Amino acid sequence: SVSAEVLAPSGTDDSDWKPPTYPKTQEQLGRLRAAVSRNFLFSHLDDDQTEQVLGALQERKIPSKDIKVIAQGDVGDYFYVVETGSFDIYVSGTGKIEPGVNGMGNKVASCGPGTSFGELALMYNAPRAATVNSTEPSVIWQLDRITFRRILMDSAFQRRRMYESFLDSVPLLNTLTAYERSKIADALETQKMPAGSTIIREGDVGDHFYMLESGTAAVYKSGVEQSIKSYNKGDYFGELALLDDKPRAASVVAETDIKVAMLGKNGFQRLLGPVESIMRRDDPRQRAGSAQPSSSSARPFSDSV
Ligand code: 1OR
Structure with missing residues (x-):
């Protein structure tokens, strides 16, 4: 029985x-x-x-x-x-x-x-x-x-459990249902990388989307010496190349030992469709572009990847 x-x-x-x-x-x-x-x-x-x-x-x-x-x-x-x-x-x-x-x-x-x-x-x-x-x-x-x-x-079961509290803490995902987040858990792979690793290289073809599970990472753009942005736990990156089929717009480097949860392109397209507009809204270039089309607020470089 x-x-x-x-x-x-x-x-x-x-x-x-x-x-x-x-x-x-x-x-x-x-x-x-x-x-x-x-x-x-x-x-x-x-x-x-x-x-x-x-x-x-x-x-x-x-x-x-x-x-x-x-x-x-x-x-x-x-x-x-x-x-x-x-x-x-x-x-x-x-x-x-x-x-x-x-x-x-x-x-x-x-x-x-x-x-x-x-x-x-x-x-x-x-x-x-x-x-x-x-x-x-x-x-x-x-x-x-x-x-x-x-x-x-x-x-x-283990994967859904393991990722549950982390995915609950990612602001990007908080409009999704718990069920939609569990589907994302099914598709994630965690990777650990030591401090100094290049997670994303500017100019590369993009095949993964990333969420930072622990540690910090920084964004660099060629020709600019200092880092232009940093990421903390719960932040996401790597979406632009996947959204628009463009090469990576910047590099992302681990500042500390990090853990990233990675989602392949197929899973990204299948599972993150409902938050695409949020990702585009989070992109400062889109914000600048849509709010003040011809103003001086356009940035000299992207600070999203
Ligand atoms: P099941 O064994 O309960 C029905 O049989 C199936 O529908 C269920 O497993 C899931 O595989 C699937 N809530 C509950 N079940 C869902 C949902 C869902 N979507 C697909 N199934 N949603 C939450 C609604 C409040 C939809 C989330 C997008």
């Missing part, structure tokens, strides 16, 4: 547990590998774990729009990865006005290829927190709750 399984600490009396394996054609396996390669929850698995999870995933075709794959309040049975198609997510009982007659509540998010849903109920042994409804014919892959908990959850 669900409760007995929850009480059994993993790896004790069930050492002979094996994940189920569903045979797949080469063609299916190819599609599945492509779908999970875009999902951050899978990126921390080792080769063995990846093979076990791929074996345990089952293809499910959703033939049309308006199929409820998950109904809010139900018991959680599967975790899902989207291969093709798209889904809308609804939460009811939020206290906000709930328009429409579908009884599903307010739409809170949409998800498409490479994303996943249905992890919360399995992680927290809670009822389904939302309803997930197809908006077109789709293909998804489902993973049973036991395999999810045994293989995928530990790392995801």
Whole structure:
């Protein structure tokens, strides 16, 4: 039963547990590998774990729009990865006005290829927190709750916990929901660097966005001797090159030993869309430009990277 399984600490009396394996054609396996390669929850698995999870995933075709794959309040049975198609997510009982007659509540998010849903109920042994409804014919892959908990959850759970208080303290992210911040946690990598390291080099192609977890960093621009700005815990940098597909506008150097949380370009685009306008507003050149288009406030150099 669900409760007995929850009480059994993993790896004790069930050492002979094996994940189920569903045979797949080469063609299916190819599609599945492509779908999970875009999902951050899978990126921390080792080769063995990846093979076990791929074996345990089952293809499910959703033939049309308006199929409820998950109904809010139900018991959680599967975790899902989207291969093709798209889904809308609804939460009811939020206290906000709930328009429409579908009884599903307010739409809170949409998800498409490479994303996943249905992890919360399995992680927290809670009822389904939302309803997930197809908006077109789709293909998804489902993973049973036991395999999810045994293989995928530990790392995801730890990462969400580990980053929770840090992400709560980043001002840029405070308009996001806790759920959106946990999705960011799934995608972050922490890197430690000694004092003096160059984190970003002016002129390089930008492939990561950074948030400073500890220590301080300084910004330098070629031709200017002194640092033009410094960053402290909770500050972010490296967004401009990603937002506008431009080379790095300045260098960022660690002043002390530092820890940075890095988000790749794909995750940046997928997860930080809702705060793009805040990042652009934080950029002093944009502020100067929009407030006083032809005044003397334009700076001789950028102090954002
Ligand atoms: P689940 O197992 O509870 C429903 O089944 C799934 O919808 C849930 O896991 C998540 O994977 C997904 N709040 C709750 N669940 C959400 C949300 C969400 N977005 C996606 N799911 N949001 C907060 C709404 C107040 C939306 C945040 C953008």
